[in-house]
Structure formats: structure tokens, C-alpha cells
Amino acid sequence: MCKIGVEMEGEKQPLLAMRGITKSFGGLRAVTDVDLTLHEGQILAIVGDNGAGKSTLIKILTGVYQPDAGEIFICGAKVEMSSRRDSIRVGVNAVYQNLGLVDALPAPANVFLGNEPVRRILGIPFLDNRRMREETERILIENTGVKLEDATVPTLNLSGGQRQAVAIARAVLVADLKVLVMDEPTAALGPEETRNTLALIRAVRDRGIAVIVISHNLEHVFAVADRVMVMRGGRKIGEVDTATSSGTEVLGMIVGSAVGAGAHATTPSTLGAQQ
Amino acid sequence: MTDQHITTPETSRMTRLPALRRYVNLLGPMIMVIVLCIIMAFAEPRFFNVPNLMIILHDAAIFMVLGTAMTLVITARGIDLSIGAVAALSAIVMAMLIKDYGVNVYLAMAASVVVGLLCGFVNSVIITRLHVPDLLATLAMDQIYRGIALVLAAGAVLARFPEPIPFIGRGRVLGGIPVSAVVGLVALAVGVVLYRSTHIGRYAAAIGGNREAALLSGINVRRHKTLQYVIMGGAAAIAGILLTGRLNAVQATVGQGLALHTIAAVVVGGTVLFGGRGTMLGTLVGVLLLSMVTNALVILRFQFFWQLVASGIVIIASIGFYSYMNRSGDDDGKDET
Numbered sequence: 001m002c003k004i005g006v007e008m009e010g011e012k013q014p015l016l017a018m019r020g021i022t023k024s025f026g027g028l029r030a031v032t033d034v035d036l037t038l039h040e041g042q043i044l045a046i047v048g049d050n051g052a053g054k055s056t057l058i059k060i061l062t063g064v065y066q067p068d069a070g071e072i073f074i075c076g077a078k079v080e081m082s083s084r085r086d087s088i089r090v091g092v093n094a095v096y097q098n099l100g101l102v103d104a105l106p107a108p109a110n111v112f113l114g115n116e117p118v119r120r121i122l123g124i125p126f127l128d129n130r131r132m133r134e135e136t137e138r139i140l141i142e143n144t145g146v147k148l149e150d151a152t153v154p155t156l157n158l159s160g161g162q163r164q165a166v167a168i169a170r171a172v173l174v175a176d177l178k179v180l181v182m183d184e185p186t187a188a189l190g191p192e193e194t195r196n197t198l199a200l201i202r203a204v205r206d207r208g209i210a211v212i213v214i215s216h217n218l219e220h221v222f223a224v225a226d227r228v229m230v231m232r233g234g235r236k237i238g239e240v241d242t243a244t245s246s247g248t249e250v251l252g253m254i255v256g257s258a259v260g261a262g263a264h265a266t267t268p269s270t271l272g273a274q275q
Numbered sequence: 276m277t278d279q280h281i282t283t284p285e286t287s288r289m290t291r292l293p294a295l296r297r298y299v300n301l302l303g304p305m306i307m308v309i310v311l312c313i314i315m316a317f318a319e320p321r322f323f324n325v326p327n328l329m330i331i332l333h334d335a336a337i338f339m340v341l342g343t344a345m346t347l348v349i350t351a352r353g354i355d356l357s358i359g360a361v362a363a364l365s366a367i368v369m370a371m372l373i374k375d376y377g378v379n380v381y382l383a384m385a386a387s388v389v390v391g392l393l394c395g396f397v398n399s400v401i402i403t404r405l406h407v408p409d410l411l412a413t414l415a416m417d418q419i420y421r422g423i424a425l426v427l428a429a430g431a432v433l434a435r436f437p438e439p440i441p442f443i444g445r446g447r448v449l450g451g452i453p454v455s456a457v458v459g460l461v462a463l464a465v466g467v468v469l470y471r472s473t474h475i476g477r478y479a480a481a482i483g484g485n486r487e488a489a490l491l492s493g494i495n496v497r498r499h500k501t502l503q504y505v506i507m508g509g510a511a512a513i514a515g516i517l518l519t520g521r522l523n524a525v526q527a528t529v530g531q532g533l534a535l536h537t538i539a540a541v542v543v544g545g546t547v548l549f550g551g552r553g554t555m556l557g558t559l560v561g562v563l564l565l566s567m568v569t570n571a572l573v574i575l576r577f578q579f580f581w582q583l584v585a586s587g588i589v590i591i592a593s594i595g596f597y598s599y600m601n602r603s604g605d606d607d608g609k610d611e612t
């Protein structure tokens with residue numbers, strides 16, 4: 001995925017690295033000195049109580065906010081992002097919690113919004129609605145396995161899982177996508193839709209794209225993520241491997257009770273030893 | 276766990292009767308058209324005489340032009356209350372160029388369209404740069420444009436214009452079809468293409484439907500708001516030419532009430548006043564319905580104020596019907612549309 005294959009001592013170059021990220025809103029420290037590393041084909045979950053700074057962190061990653069301090073590296077190269085466009089340019093895209101869909105428009109219009117293919121007739125650019133429909137159907141099938149019965153209905157009338165698929169299709173349309181961020185992808189979904197959405201996330205991962213998932217649902221987190229990063233009060237409290245950790249342990253870290261209280265550990269082994 | 280708040284409101288959003296749902300907005304006004312026709316079949320069959328139908332088309336023509344552009348504006352969650360004054364101002368400028376300055380009639384017509392486009396541009400600047408809400412900005416500009424028109428015309432009635440102004444306003448072609456109606460229908464046809472197959476229409480829907488999403492998609496919201504109001508201004512100027520040609524006379528007070536009637540027709544046609552969803556076909560139905568009601572009452576010799584009452588009832592009935600249909604269709608309790 002990283003084109004310049006700089007291999008450091010046999011270790012693979014991380015796709016994404018955030019170092020010492022700090023961000024305040026007025027007097028409020030929303031994010032304090034957070035590090036994050038993400039490798040190709042990994043799914044990282046970020047968990048934490050309300051106001052822990054999760055959304056702020058990923059908004060920094062996607063160029064919506066600029067950090068007060070800290071650096072972001074993509075494939076080892078430092079990047080500066082001052083807008084969503086910048087983040088998309090370096091291969092980072094996001095599906096926000098509300099999905100950022102225009103409910104009244106059908107799936108193809110949403111997938112290509114702001115990026116529509118045109119056909120010129122007498123030099124006037126007309127939207128190529130047919131191509132958008134066909135491409136959307138193809139992208140949906142290839143990336144998410146979702147097939148729309150009718151690509152002309154407003155996305156409002158699609159199921160939650162289908163809407164999620166449309167939002168993902170839209171996000172992965174970015175050329176050379178490296179990191180996909182999803183804020184609360186399973187909130188407000190039923191069990192069936194949740195299963196589908198988790199499958200969508202794995203499908204994206206299987207294409208070699210690294211995925212960051214923010215979620216309050218530890219069950220979903222453990223079902224899909226390779227690693228879990230826990231935030232509290234704007235700080236990174238710890239990071240665990242889902243293979244060697246448990247929901248109880250992570251929950252303890254989230255609320256700061258006995259298990260996670262003193263733990264500013266960042267490796268799964270230390271945390272495992274504590275339990 | 277802290278996350279048991281998850282419910283399943285979205286799962287019920289299945290694709291139910293998609294085809295029908297798309298035209299559900301049109302159902303209300305369609306039913307009213309049919310009811311009106313049934314009533315008129317008994318009350319006054321002459322309603323259906325071809326000459327009378329042509330009168331209805333002639334009446335509706337101006338609102339077809341205005342409604343096309345207004346559909347675009349409203350779809351993007353905007354509104355333009357200034358179009359009556361813009362029509363008056365641009366028509367007065369045209370009339371004065373012809374009458375007082377002897378300017379070529381085609382040049383004068385072009386000038387009036389330019390005035391309309393400029394007025395629309397000024398509206399958009401106030402809305403997008405000064406961040407005055409659309410409703411208030413265009414309400415204020417309505418006063419200003421009207422004021423300028425009144426000052427320019429200084430109370431005069433300008434009349435008897437050279438062709439093609441009267442021809443456009445009240446001429447007939449092909450055995451009785453009003454030229455104005457042809458202009459109106461062409462405007463609507465252009466509107467349909469604009470709406471379905473250009474960035475202008477697509478982004479109007481995106482901006483009105485989810486401004487945040489439009490911005491995040493890199494759409495230049497400001498530029499497209501500007502485009503919409505400029506198009507609206509141009510349409511108002513064309514309406515001004517039609518109005519001038521209709522009586523072959525114009526004064527600075529023409530076009531009062533144009534905005535509200537146009538907005539009513541657009542909304543009756545099923546375009547959602549809160550943005551995101553518009554329909555040109557619906558606007559055609561809305562325009563025709565309102566003109567038919569007015570015409571029916573005139574034929575039945577009701578007094579003018581009854582026409583106002585009837586228009587009001589039609590507006591409330593169609594919006595009520597629309598809300599009812601959507602409420603019964605959406606079990607997720609959302610009320611935003």
C-alpha cells in the first residue's frame with residue numbers, strides 16, 4: 001500500500017502514525033498527547049466514554065480540525081492537512097456518524113456527489129446518470145457485496161445497512177484510499193444490519209485498507225477489530241489486542257475502575273499481566 | 276455496558292413501494308385537479324371549451340417560468356420573495372429604454388434580462404456573503420427593487436411596445452396556443468433537464484437536503500446558491516416581459532403577489548419547502564391547478580376575494596395531504612420532511 005517500501009529493520013512501515021496529538025477548544029483539552037499507529041489491513045477500534053476525545057481525534061486525522069501540537073505520518077511521510085480535501089488527497093477518508101448522505105438523493109447521486117462523471121453535449125456538461133448508476137452498482141457489489149434492488153430510490157428509503165454500504169462505497173471511491181475512518185458505524189442499527197455492517201468493514205479491510213472504527217459497543221468492537229485503543233479524558237489510556245483481551249478489561253479501562261485505573265500501559269502484555 | 280441505548284429505527288426503512296412513493300406528492304394536487312374537473316363538468320361545462328383552456332394556459336405561463344426557477348431555489352432550501360419587484364424593475368428598465376431612449380426592442384429585452392440576472396446576483400451576495408437568511412434578504416430586496424422601479428417610472432404607465440413584446444405576451448400560434456404558454460413550457464422543459472442532468476439541479480438538491488454533506492463533498496455551496504438566485508432573477512425578468520406584453524403596458528407596481536403565488540404553486544406541486552426534494556413536473560401541476568381554480572371561480576362569477584380563499588384552501592389541502600401521506604408512510608417518527 002505504501003509505495004515507497006522503506007522497510008526499517010525488517011519492520012513494516014506503518015500506514016498511519018499519529019504522534020503527540022493535542023487539541024484544545026478554548027480552555028478545554030479535548031485531546032492530549034495521543035499516539036496512534038496503524039498498519040496495512042488492520043482494524044483499530046477506538047473506544048471511550050462520551051467526551052473522551054474520539055471524534056476530535058479522528059476529525060484531526062481527516063483534516064476537519066488542525067491539531068495544536070503533534071504530527072501525522074502517512075507511509076512514513078509527514079502530512080499537513082488543513083481540510084477534508086487534504087486528507088482525501090493523502091488517502092484518508094471518513095464515514096461520519098450521520099453518514100453524510102443526502103437522504104433525498106438516490107444512491108448513485110450520493111456515491112458520486114461532488115465528483116460526478118459528465119458527458120458533454122455541445123460543450124455543455126450533462127451528468128452521466130447512467131454511468132453513475134452502473135458504477136455504483138459495481139462498486140457496491142465489489143466492495144460491500146450489497147445489491148440494490150432499485151438504484152433510483154432516495155437513500156432515505158434504504159435500510160440502515162444499505163445506507164451504510166452507500167456511505168462506504170462513497171468513501172472508498174477515493175483514489176488510492178489507505179485509511180478509512182468510521183465513527184459509530186453500528187449505532188442505531190438492528191442486529192441484522194449490524195452483522196452486515198461489520199462484514200462491510202471486514203470487506204474493506206480485505207482490500208488492504210486500514211480501518212479505524214469508533215464505537216461504544218464493545219461486543220461489536222471485539223467482533224471486528226484487531227486492536228482496541230482506549231481513550232479517557234482526552235488521553236490514550238491504553239491499547240490492547242482483541243485476541244488477548246476481554247470486554248471486561250476494556251470496560252474497566254474506559255470507566256477507570258480497578259482494572260484500568262493505574263494503567264497507562266500501551267502494550268497488551270502489561271495489561272494482560274495486570275488482570 | 277454503557278451502550279444499551281441502541282434501538283432499531285433504521286431497519287424499518289425498507290424500500291416500500293418506491294415507485295408510488297416518488298409520485299405521492301403529486302397525488303394530492305392531481306386529485307384536486309380531478310375533483311375540480313368533475314365539479315366544473317356539472318357546474319359549467321364551458322370550462323372545458325378549448326378557448327377557455329387556452330386562457331388557463333395563458334394565465335399559467337408566467338408561473339411556469341417563475342415556478343421552474345423557484346423550484347430550484349426552494350429545493351436548495353432557499354426562497355425568493357423579491358421576484359415580483361425584480362419583474363417590475365426589469366420591465367420598467369426595458370420599457371424606458373424603448374420608450375424614452377429609443378433603444379432597439381431586442382436590445383432592451385436583453386437589457387431587462389441582464390437587470391434580472393443582476394438583481395438575482397445581488398440577492399445571492401446578501402445571502403451568501405452577508406449571511407442574511409434567504410427569506411429576509413429577499414423580503415428586504417423586494418422593497419428596494421420596488422422602490423427603484425417606482426422612482427425610475429415616476430408614476431408613469433408605459434404602453435404600446437413594438438413587436439415582439441405584445442406577440443410574446445398575448446400572441447397566439449398554431450391556431451390559438453398562447454405564445455406565453457410556449458415560453459412557459461419551454462422554460463419548464465429546460466428546468467427538467469437542468470434538474471435531472473446538470474450539476475445545477477443535483478447540487479441544489481444536495482445543498483437543500485444536507486448542506487453539511489454537500490460541503491464535505493467539496494461542493495461550492497456559495498457558488499451554487501449564487502447560480503440559483505441568478506437563474507431566478509433571469510426568470511423574473513422573462514416574467515416581466517410576459518407581463519408587459521400581456522397588457523402591452525407596464526407600470527412600476529406590476530407583479531405584486533407574484534412571489535407568493537409562485538411559491539404556492541411550487542409547494543402545491545410537491546416541492547418540499549424545507550429543501551432537498553423538488554419536482555418540476557409537480558410544479559407544472561401546481562401552476563395549472565392554481566390557474567384552473569382561479570379560472571373556475573371567474574367563470575362561476577365568484578367575487579375576487581373568493582379566489583383568494585380558494586387558493587388558500589388548495590395550498591393547505593395539498594400540503595396537509597402531503598404531510599399525511601408521509602406520516603403514514605414513515606414509521607420512524609422522523610418529521611423533518
Ligand SMILES: Nc1ncnc2c1ncn2[C@@H]1O[C@H](COP(=O)(O)OP(=O)(O)OP(=O)(O)O)[C@@H](O)[C@H]1O
Nearest residue numbers: 025028029030048049050051052053054055056057
Ligand atoms: N468544536 C468543539 N468546540 C468545543 N468543544 C468541543 C468541540 N468538539 C468537541 N469538543 C469537546 O471536546 C471533548 C471531546 O469531544 P469528542 O466529540 O471528541 O468526544 P467523543 O469521544 O467523540 O464523545 P462521544 O462518544 O460522545 O461522541 C468534549 O468535551 C467536547 O465537548
Ligand SMILES: [Mg+2]
Nearest residue numbers: 054055056183
Ligand atoms: Mg463522538
